[in-house]
Amino acid sequence: MTETTTLDDQDLPQTWSRRYADNLLGVFGSPQMCLVSGHGCHVTDAAGNSYLDLLGGIAVNALGYAHPAWVKAVSQQAATLAHVSNFFTTPGQLALAEKLLQLAEAPEGSAAFFCNSGTEANEAALKIVKAHHRGGRVIALEHAFHGRTLGALALTHKEIYRKPFEPLGAEVTFIPAEDPDALEAELVQGDVAGVFLEPTQGEAGVVPLSLEYLQSVRTLTRRHDALMVVDEVQCGMGRTGRWFAHQAAGITPDVMTLAKALGGGFPMGATVTFGSQITGILTPGQHGTTFGGNPLACAAALSVISTIESDDLLDHVRTIGRHLVDSITGIHPQVVEVRGSGLLLGVQLASPIAADVVTAARGAGFIINAANPSTIRLAPPYILTVQEADSFISALPGLLDAATTTQKEN
Incomplete structure (x- = not known):
């Protein structure tokens, strides 16, 4: 059992990953990041990096993070x-x-x-x-x-x-x-x-x-x-x-x-x-x-x-969901279709590169999920703005290119 400490003033990635491996049951594998705070649709990790969370705690954080009403x-x-x-x-x-x-x-x-x-x-x-x-x-x-x-x-x-x-x-x-x-x-x-x-x-x-x-x-x-x-x-x-x-x-x-x-x-x-x-x-x-x-x-x-x-969020969920579907459909040769409705969407890919897309997205400041080897799952907070959605839409072709290249190299 390790001594209880914070992450301040330490070699952060090595510290939290070692403490996790030493003290938590490994049923989830190795965590991708150690998150320390969140506001709106964004979270911040222990190294101070910010990410647009398009997974929402796997469809949990309907109001995002630290919503005043909640x-x-x-x-x-x-x-x-x-x-x-x-x-x-x-x-x-x-x-x-x-x-x-x-x-x-x-x-x-x-x-x-x-x-x-x-x-x-x-x-x-x-x-x-x-x-x-x-x-x-x-x-x-x-x-x-x-x-x-x-x-x-x-x-x-x-x-x-x-x-x-x-x-x-x-x-x-x-x-x-x-x-x-x-x-x-x-x-x-x-x-x-x-x-x-x-x-x-x-x-x-x-x-x-x-x-x-x-x-x-x-x-x-x-x-x-x-x-x-x-x-x-x-x-x-x-x-x-x-x-x-x-x-x-x-x-x-x-x-x-x-x-x-x-x-x-x-x-x-x-x-x-x-x-x-x-x-x-x-x-x-x-x-x-x-x-x-x-x-x-x-x-x-x-x-x-x-x-x-x-806040009439049901209407907003429908509107922003349609915007994501319309914008992502046909955006890249890897995108076969976009399934779902509202803010539960699956982006079907032509190749089993979903895990590599998730990694590339994380490097670019986005959190998404690979539901299976060829499907990206999006389940962001209901408060996602058009501007936030567009930042991901604009980045997606590059993320798919990067993942395709990684697959070819492997």
């Missing part, structure tokens, strides 16, 4: 009441539940359960599904990502994530997306408890499901008494320019899971049940959490929602 809400709540057990409730918890149900256009009898992450939200949803049909299978989509705990991991398609930890928390069958016949072939067997899907598959490379497919899933699951669970952990809370991505299809799911942008940087997740029949599936004692829905988390989430509303 800071005020969390600071005031911290000075008032930070945590209580779930033997009690608080005004913020009540207000947040009511507001989420309103935004979700949830029918009477709907309810919210608060937790701390998207994985936990999906764990709660999985328990609802399993309790609905004891012993039933669960359907998930190929290329799905729903989390890394044993239940949520069972729903995650990538075998390299699942294999070392089997048996997992559910019997799951994976089917291709956009194929209603494949779904119906499973449902007609009569043993399916529920279907999990992401309206936009983020980890798969930002792949939106068609509205027609979402509507088909809703029709088929109702017909066969299986629950439809929409995982909006990454694409919800305004990320696509709507409060929730599934709303574009005009459907009402049975369960919805949320996290990421919900807390605007504070750990916060939610599982929403639609209608009294679904709400009543879990009974007292069948699920719980110590920290979920604590006053600090609820204050953060309420500030995110109120700021999105007061």
Whole structure:
């Protein structure tokens, strides 16, 4: 164990990277940077370099960094009441539940359960599904990502994530997306408890499901008494320019899971049940959490929602998202297409150079993400300006050239 120190007046990169390697579990690999502060859409690293963050903590920091409304809400709540057990409730918890149900256009009898992450939200949803049909299978989509705990991991398609930890928390069958016949072939067997899907598959490379497919899933699951669970952990809370991505299809799911942008940087997740029949599936004692829905988390989430509303950020997300799509499409021979909507976008490349583009971008002062070897993911704060977006757009051809050259050299 190393002595506790700061990074001041030291050989910074060697210091923080050594301390990380010596003291943290290496499940994330080696960190790219040590970040020390942020404001707006920019962050600063331990060496004093500034970056335009176009990843937003992986779709988390909806209001960017140190947003005055968020800071005020969390600071005031911290000075008032930070945590209580779930033997009690608080005004913020009540207000947040009511507001989420309103935004979700949830029918009477709907309810919210608060937790701390998207994985936990999906764990709660999985328990609802399993309790609905004891012993039933669960359907998930190929290329799905729903989390890394044993239940949520069972729903995650990538075998390299699942294999070392089997048996997992559910019997799951994976089917291709956009194929209603494949779904119906499973449902007609009569043993399916529920279907999990992401309206936009983020980890798969930002792949939106068609509205027609979402509507088909809703029709088929109702017909066969299986629950439809929409995982909006990454694409919800305004990320696509709507409060929730599934709303574009005009459907009402049975369960919805949320996290990421919900807390605007504070750990916060939610599982929403639609209608009294679904709400009543879990009974007292069948699920719980110590920290979920604590006053600090609820204050953060309420500030995110109120700021999105007061600053008309849903409209801004749609506008700036269209600008990015229109500007990046065709900008370089490596750009095959730009997928997604709002500020959840995937730039499909012609070659597997995404990791090299990320490195080149970091050197030029931009933070982006390689969702897979040939896809760049953009999920910036909702407050991103046109000028900030244009700075990246202008730099992108050079970044793609640099990455192409690096690939050829290797």
